[in-house]
Amino acid sequence: MTGIYVHVPFCLRKCPYCSFYSKPYDADTASRYVDAVCRNIAAYSYKGINADTLYFGGGTPSLLDAKQIGSIVEECRKVFLLDTAEITLEANPCSVDEEKLRGYRAAGVNRISFGVQSTDDNRLGFLGRLHDFKTAVKAVETANAVGFENISADIMLGAAGETCKSLIQTIDTICSLPVKHISAYMLKIEEGTAFDNDNIRNLTANDDLMSELYITAVDRLDMHGLKQYEISNFCREGYESRHNNKYWTGEDYLGFGAASHSFFDGVRYCCPPDTDAFIDAPVQPREVTEESVNRGEEYILLGLRLCKGISLDRIKCYFGRYAAERFLALAQEFSKHGLVKINSENVSLTPQGFLLSNGIISQFIDAVIG
Structure with missing residues (x-):
């Protein structure tokens, strides 16, 4: 079975540590972008490709409304069947409310991943996040209340002022919420990002502290029953990310949208990171990145x-x-x-x-x- 990835490149504000392709959100551009995604998915009709995962990544996919997400899900169902599919949506806690979450659930989304990052509001501010922790808690609890049983949360290790003690507090608090999966990422200063300067490097965890934080996270998450299954990913039994596992086990996946990547029939290729070019092209541009995979x-x-x-x-x-x-x-x-x-x-x-x-x-x- 193939995995389907849809890149939604829109953000209200770019996080200073993020190196992923994104553009400022604009409602008209987003509407035309969704139409282009559906058009490109439809181009795969009659190719006999069946999929069992669909993943909306970004950017901030939760800037799209439920009707827009639903139109993409429906097109994927027509073209790829999506038999017993895991359908994941990444979400910023401050970009959802009860009505929106109910709409996503009705549209077929059955797994939601929140970018929580920390329980400390000062640390969230340092990371450039638009939400405070109270907002993140409300988002998780509301998602659970409207029927999301499979909820994931991201946490970031090594932001300014992070200690093993503060990390334990973050993990203990998030694990008290109805989450089944946690992704714990070590903060890395990427070239060309707003964080790419010595002042920020001096504020974040050095290699020794980062190692301590990582081992602390592994041990503490295990204590809460979230077992590690990949470098950065932990879950309760049976809640591994089926889509992301495709990347790590060498299965096929097709990417749609600007800056999306694909691996299909032994070839790796991508769509260039250009939203306007993607929208305007009858079929999304394709650049081969690796023609013969070893x-x-x-x-x-x-x-x-x-x-x-x-x-x-x-x-x-x-x-x-x-x-x-x-x-x-x-x-x-x-x-x-x-x-x-x-x-x-x-x-x-x-x-x-x-x-x-x-x-x-x-x-x-x-x-x-x-």
Whole structure:
């Protein structure tokens, strides 16, 4: 089954740490954008593609009203069937109310992800968020009251003034709300963002503190029954993000909208980050980013993001017996330092290993191709 991703690039105000493509919200542009998304989805009619996830990301998808979201969902149902689909909408807590949330639920959205980020209003202000924590609580509780049983919340680690104690308070408070899933992201200063300056770097967590915060988050979320299943993602049993899992397990997904990405039939491609060009084009522009994906390398690169890790048998199938032996030998070295677990021919990273995942994964890839 294929996953469908719809990028909604509109924001009321861009967060200073965000490097994703977005544009200021304008009602007329948003209306024309929704029409263009539906037109592009319709172009896939009769291609026989079935999907079981639909994800509205952004930007701020909750700036679209329920009728607009519903029109996209309905077009996807006609074209991709969406059999027993997980349909996720990212939402800013200050951009929803009871009427809007009821409308989204009636339109078929059955999973909602709120950008909560912190329980501390000063920290929310530092992050440039438009909501306070009281607003976030109301949004989560209202979503639950109108029928959203699958609710996710994002939290940000390492903002100015963050300590392990304050992070524990944030986690304890959010876990007292009716949430089934939490994404815990480490604040990273991205080039070209408003946060890209030394003053902000000096205010945010350094590497040592960030490591402590991350391990604290893993342990505290586990204590609340939210088990880690990916570097940044935690959930109660049965509430993994089915759509995001497609990215990490190498399944097909189709992206619609400006700055959306796709992986289909072994090819990676994107739609350029240009809202006007997307709206005006009869069919969205397509730029190939990777024409021939190395499935073996990608299996290592993406599979080691998951707590379940990767199979040595599949490494052997992709690279051969001797490469698999080199891979296992390296894994055993990493395990001595508490960075890797080896269980029943399966290799996975520990939370400490996740902190060094880029370097570890690079060494694993070098081992199998060397």
